[in-house]
Amino acid sequence: MxxxxxxxxxxxxxxxxxxxxxxxxxxxxxxxxxxxxxxxxxxxxxxxxxxxxxxxxxxxxxxxxxxxxxxxxxxxxxxxxxxxxxxxxxxxxxxxxxxxxxxxxxxxxxxxxxxxxxxxxxxxxxxxxxxxxxxxxxxxxxxxxxxxxxxxxxxxxxxxxxxxxxxxxxxxxxVMIDTLLKQEPRFKQPTLWNDLDLSPKNYFVLTLHRPGNVDAPQALKQLVAGIVKHSKGLPVIFPVHPRTEKLLSTLDLNLDTLHCLKPLGYLEFNYLVKNALAVITDSGGVTEEATVMHVPCMTLRTSTERPETCAIGTNVLVGNDPEKIEHTFDLLHAGQWKTGGIPELxxxxxxxxxxxxxxxxxxx
Structure with a gap:
């Protein structure tokens, strides 16, 4: 064949x-x-x-x-x-x-x-x-x-x-979990780990790329600012997608705990996800990886094509509703996040x- x-x-x-x-x-x-x-x-x-x-x-x-x-x-x-x-x-x-x-x-x-x-x-x-x-x-x-x-x-x-x-x-x-489980022993600590004095469960990972979240400048600014506010002073690591980078450069964010960087390789990015307190994302794939690594995940969307990550895993849909985002952060900081399992197969x-x-x- x-x-x-x-x-x-x-x-x-x-x-x-x-x-x-x-x-x-x-x-x-x-x-x-x-x-x-x-x-x-x-x-x-x-x-x-x-x-x-x-x-x-x-x-x-x-x-x-x-x-x-x-x-x-x-x-x-x-x-x-x-x-x-x-x-x-x-x-x-x-x-x-x-x-x-x-x-x-x-x-x-x-x-x-x-x-x-x-x-x-x-x-x-x-x-x-x-x-x-x-x-x-x-x-x-x-x-x-x-x-x-x-x-x-x-x-x-x-x-x-x-x-x-x-x-x-x-x-x-x-199959994406096939790759995750095989590569997990090879996850690589990125150089920013020491540069930013990071430690396990003491920072957040943020990813954004969907048009509904990144194409309107003021909405993007408010969304990112709100996430940083609710992070309670912990670092927010934001590998920026190329389509987001252009818009982000025009915004006057100036947030001390927000760290924007170029996209990371697979091994470095998943090292950060595995050790994060939580992941905030609009990526479906990241929700799958977070679920398998038992990392709390907030998805900045109102629907998902991977409902098993919510029903079984560690994922919660928060959309871009400021009140829901704040409530979800409060649950996390209070240690009340749900215990997730791994979907079948x-x-x-x-x-x-x-x-x-x-x-x-x-x-x-």
Whole structure:
């Protein structure tokens, strides 16, 4: 079987890494399975993509489509043109896409128009917020997918509600947690740890990138200022996404305990998350990692495509409501945060299950 693996943005790399490792293990046992790794170049910043290949021991892509920046439409079109050429010269039996970024949707469309079957890893998740570009990507991708690899019973139920046959749904767990558990012993203390005199459970980690939180200057300023206020003097470590950095530089924040920095590598960032008192984020992936590491997590959104992190894990939705944010901080400071558990099959073996299913599907 010739498999094409697609990655385009930072979260994709963490999901692709264990799948490649599982494929290589099968190949060593004599399985007739080959893969070609396509990087669309959707994340073109070295801080967001380049170093991840080295840190996670991912083979260099067979091709980088070099899409770069642009509007949603421009990126989608560029990815589709580049990927169509890729499949023309390197035919595939199956295209595997992961997550919910623009590359996921665009490459799915191209594959299906070319008569190639698609497997979607992390299929079926839904936030219910059609205003999120990722939600549109999920809906389109799952409407075309042939094989659905899921992370939770919530995702399974969503797919069944759409009429997807159970025979096409494979509950395998969470490949991003495969990477987290494997790399946890290698987490690396960043240099800022000593520079800022940090210590475990004595600081916060903040991440923001969703348009609803970062595109309105005054709203962003008030949100960040409120978080710093409720941190009660503890450091707030804020690795700033490139799209947020431009806007943030125009704001007069001047908050002594707010420390803005360039995006960190995977090993350094998760070292900070693991040792933080809590994480404040609008990233779905960070909520998953925080849940598995039992770190309290406040999500600055009103809905989530990962409800298991709230129902089972350590995550709480606070939106950008000042009163709810303040109340949630009060619970944390009072030591009243809920005790979270780890969702079913988030055990580090999801990628092995995926490849085992592929072996059965294609009778390898």
């Amino acid at each position: 010739n498999l094409t693996l697609v990655a385009g943005a930072r979260p994709n790399f963490m999901k692709i890494a264990p799948i490649i490792e599982a494929i290589e293990a099968k190949k060593k046992c004599g399985a007739d399975i080959n893969y070609r790794l396509v990087h669309t170049g959707q994340h073109y910043d070295e801080h967001l993509s380049g170093r991840f290949f080295d840190e996670l021991h991912i083979p260099r892509p067979d091709i980088n489509l070099g899409v770069g920046s642009g509007t949603q439409a421009e990126q989608t079109a560029a990815i589709m043109i580049g990927f169509e050429n890729e499949l023309k010269y390197y035919p595939s039996d199956l295209v595997m896409v992961v997550g919910d970024v623009t590359s996921t949707m665009a490459c799915t469309i191209v594959a299906k128009k070319g008569g190639i079957k698609v497997a979607h890893v992390e299929a079926g998740i839904r936030s219910g917020d059609i205003g999120m570009p990722e939600e549109i990507n999920r809906i389109v991708t799952d409407s075309l997918t042939d094989y659905f690899f899921t992370t939770s019973d919530y995702a399974n139920a969503n797919l069944k509600g759409l009429g997807v046959p159970e025979s096409k749904i494979f509950f395998v767990g969470n 988030w055990d580090g073996l999801a990628a092995e299950r995926i490849v085992d299913h592929l072996m059965t599907i294609f009778e390898l």
